[in-house]
Amino acid sequence: MTRQIIVGNWKMNGLSRDSQELVKAITSGLPANSADVVVCPPFTQLGLLTEALKPTPVKLGAQDCHQEVSGAHTGDISAPMLADLGVSYVILGHSERRQEHGELDETVREKAMAAAKAGLTPIVCIGETEDQRETGEHFDALGWQIKGSLPDGFNGILAYEPIWAIGTGLAATTDQIAETMKFLREELVRQFGEAGKVIKILYGGSVNAGNAATILPIPEVAGALVGGASLKADAFLSIVSAASAA
Numbered sequence: 308m309t310r311q312i313i314v315g316n317w318k319m320n321g322l323s324r325d326s327q328e329l330v331k332a333i334t335s336g337l338p339a340n341s342a343d344v345v346v347c348p349p350f351t352q353l354g355l356l357t358e359a360l361k362p363t364p365v366k367l368g369a370q371d372c373h374q375e376v377s378g379a380h381t382g383d384i385s386a387p388m389l390a391d392l393g394v395s396y397v398i399l400g401h402s403e404r405r406q407e408h409g410e411l412d413e414t415v416r417e418k419a420m421a422a423a424k425a426g427l428t429p430i431v432c433i434g435e436t437e438d439q440r441e442t443g444e445h446f447d448a449l450g451w452q453i454k455g456s457l458p459d460g461f462n463g464i465l466a467y468e469p470i471w472a473i474g475t476g477l478a479a480t481t482d483q484i485a486e487t488m489k490f491l492r493e494e495l496v497r498q499f500g501e502a503g504k505v506i507k508i509l510y511g512g513s514v515n516a517g518n519a520a521t522i523l524p525i526p527e528v529a530g531a532l533v534g535g536a537s538l539k540a541d542a543f544l545s546i547v548s549a550a551s552a553a
């Protein structure tokens with residue numbers, strides 16, 4: 308059985324002291340035979356946490372990177388800069404970046420290529436809006452996002468996050484997740500052939516300590532991308548335990 312992976316996306320949360328305390332609580336509370344765990348703090352905490360996480364099995368991820376290696380891009384961070392710091396994963400195309408920064412599939416694809424080239428594992432996010440779900444256009448939307456956001460030869464992680472489930476406390480139902488995962492796997496195989504069979508797919512959107520044990524065993528779910536609940540060590544560790552048992 309493949310080990311699941313739980314990714315904590317801290318979003319724009321965490322000053323130095325909180326961040327250090329949080330990773331200390333997480334690393335000291337990991338269950339035996341733990342699932343793989345990745346924490347993705349804001350850029351400002353990455354340097355400090357690299358050192359704190361070095362002696363632990365927890366890996367470090369970033370929440371974005373630029374598609375270029377270097378240059379005149381004020382305020383941006385490149386994939387080689389992240390790799391240089393000891394970062395292993397990078398979340399790309401999160402719906403909050405797509406919405407707040409107008410990030411397009413094409414840019415996400417370029418970022419995923421840049422990340423892989425720098426030795427990082429890209430975690431590319433896709434997800435449908437509430438409208439698309441209600442009008443039954445969700446599979447079309449997801450198919451287009453896969454086509455547009457994942458580069459040829461993609462061997463990173465895909466995160467399915469229905470936008471209406473993010474931060475709402477209202478996770479997708481097990482039936483919705485199961486049906487969508489099946490669709491995503493078929494689509495990955497259609498677009499990538501054999502390689503599409505092994506791309507890991509995470510579910511994200513209001514995963515918490517109470518629903519993780521129901522969501523994580525759903526076929527094709529390889530783990531979770533966790534927002535709010537990743538900021539509380541107890542809740543995050545419960546999700547990690549559920550993944551370790553799934």
Ligand SMILES: O=C[C@H](O)COP(=O)(O)O
Binds near residue numbers: 316512532533535
């Ligand atoms: O990246 C994480 C997702 O946006 C999920 O956030 P949430 O767990 O707070 O719903």
